[in-house]
Amino acid sequence: MAMLQLTISDMACGACVETITKAVQDLDATATLDADTQTKQVTITTTAAPDLVKGAIATAGYTITSA
Numbered sequence: 874m875a876m877l878q879l880t881i882s883d884m885a886c887g888a889c890v891e892t893i894t895k896a897v898q899d900l901d902a903t904a905t906l907d908a909d910t911q912t913k914q915v916t917i918t919t920t921a922a923p924d925l926v927k928g929a930i931a932t933a934g935y936t937i938t939s940a
């Protein structure tokens with residue numbers, strides 16, 4: 874298990890969190906996300922490789938500004 878802490882600047886609301894969660898869980902169904910739309914911080918616990926997770930989030934249309 875790896876824990877990733879990312880800042881996703883355009884994660885604005887619950888629907889964004891759902892989209893990001895789905896993108897990550899497509900890679901690893903057991904992944905968990907803890908997201909705060911105020912601070913734009915997301916903590917992801919997953920067995921998937923960090924680069925794949927970041928790629929999936931970018932493909933879903935979101936911008937990672939800090940990793």
Ligand SMILES: [Cu+2]
Nearest residue numbers: 885886888889
């Ligand atoms: Cu949104």
